[in-house]
Amino acid sequence: MNRYIIRQMLAPLIFITFALTGVIWLSQSLKFVEKLINGLPISTFLYLTVLLLPGILKYTLLLSLFFGTLFAFNKLYSESELVVMWAAGLSKWALAKPAMYLGFSVMLFLYIISFVLSPYGIRVLDELRVEWRESLASVVLREGVFNTLARGVTVYIREKSSTGELLGILVHDERDPTKPVTYMAEQGAFVKTESGPRFVMKKGNLQEVKKDLAKLSILYFDDYTLDISQFEKKGGVRWLEPNARYLNELLWPEDSVDTRRNLNKIKAELHQRIVLPLYAISLIFIGIAGVNTGEFTRRSRIKPILTAAVSGVLLIVLAMVLFSLAGSAPWLTPILYVTPIVAAAITAHLASGGNFFRSKPAASNSATMLSGSAD
Incomplete structure (x- = not known):
């Protein structure tokens, strides 16, 4: 059962990831087209554009995971597969576990992107931009x-x-x-x-x-x-921007005038990289809650699906706003951590069949779902 649900989620996840990443990647790679026309080798052009991917994937993966979950569970719901699983004695919480497994996998991959791949890509691109700008040989x-x-x-x-x-x-x-x-x-x-x-x-x-x-x-x-x-401009030692730093450079930044002036931004970057992958679990539960809440019915469920979609997008927008403000307002740091944790707790309660204000007895869930199928 776990493998089946994960397979149902993987197909839309991969498709949406490729679609979203491809669109953003193409728009970002346009900045190198002029250099390609002026003689930049194709291999170098592709290498430079590939370096953009980690920074793009940080957000497209979250969106893809969310909409992939919403699509997969809505498909299982509309084809009555979920009600069969419920009738077989599987709880809503048990059906949410495979989605959680996939969510934790995506979260781990996001940590690799945030702490390794993304700073590497940004660092290499910055070095090449400086070389193009300051070296007449290029x-x-x-x-x-x-x-x-x-x-x-x-x-x-x-x-x-x-x-x-x-x-x-x-x-x-x-x-x-x-x-x-x-x-x-x-x-x-x-x-x-x-x-x-x-x-x-x-x-x-x-x-x-x-x-x-x-x-x-x-x-x-x-x-x-x-x-x-x-x-030619004589290049010196450049100060590393927070988004181009590895974990050790964020934890123990060098002592310099620029570092002391931007210490809050460095700390905010570290907190952002820790917190962002946590939203994967919150978005998983929002997607499941949008399908699992309420009684089973064959009538249109556009309203709960649309509510879940809007909620997921707004949560990501809220995260981006908090990240942008944290550098200048360090007091927001606790809120960075509280937001995805509280969102995950509330939506996990809803996705498991509960209600935020009152809960129904667990024993009546299956009967309620089956009785609703007559609609």
């Missing part, structure tokens, strides 16, 4: 667009040939406002060397303006190599 120059290599340094390329040669080049360097320099060339190339990136230009000129002397100097050249490694 810059892809686009034609017909003013490309900013560094503050005060702009490059314009009129056209790119099929061989990768750059035509109609303009490099304007105004880092020194008193002596702006402009390089113009008919053709050239952006190359990477062991010493750093270089801009090789042919058949052009160098124009330097000395504003204090009101003088323009022009130097014509056939070949000119511009060392642009000087434009």
Whole structure:
């Protein structure tokens, strides 16, 4: 019986997870499409987008577990399989156990995602973003667009040939406002060397303006190599954001000015990772309660199903609101833990056949369900 109910739940759980994750994943991966068009290898593009999945799965798995439970138990209810199980002597609590087993499995997987996979993905993505932003060796120059290599340094390329040669080049360097320099060339190339990136230009000129002397100097050249490694930003030790930290880095953060300033956010991140998977059990019970409460009837049960669906979604929204506020309001921390525990206790009572205000005798449950089938 346990395996049968779990199989009934797994099918919608997997389908909904793929559907929700796929939609969000596609929208998130669009930020890398421009780099793909500009020459980013397909394998690198897929690797980067896969790194987004753990952060997405944290919430899509919860939603999928909830709606999968609601769908599976409603199907068992509508096909009268539940009433047969009740008539065979199985209590509502016994029927909820396989769902709990699946819920605990999802909860364990969410802990692995929260403490291992998600921070790893965020950390790698952040490192790559910094490399793209600060390293000129990874810059892809686009034609017909003013490309900013560094503050005060702009490059314009009129056209790119099929061989990768750059035509109609303009490099304007105004880092020194008193002596702006402009390089113009008919053709050239952006190359990477062991010493750093270089801009090789042919058949052009160098124009330097000395504003204090009101003088323009022009130097014509056939070949000119511009060392642009000087434009690169020198990266230093970056402060790790709370969502990119592993468990040990959340429990024992380094002592620094940034850490002391953001200590509440670090603590809130730790509490969020501990609490979020607990909602799996609450959502399981909400889904079962939406089907199991009340007498068995063949009439439409849209109202209890819709009430359960809205309740589950609102619980997840409440969790997200509490998580977002906890960083600036540490006094909310106890509420973070109380919310899923209280929700699980109330809905477990309802899912097991009880009522929040009064309970019916356990012996009358089966008879009540069978008598209601005449409706």
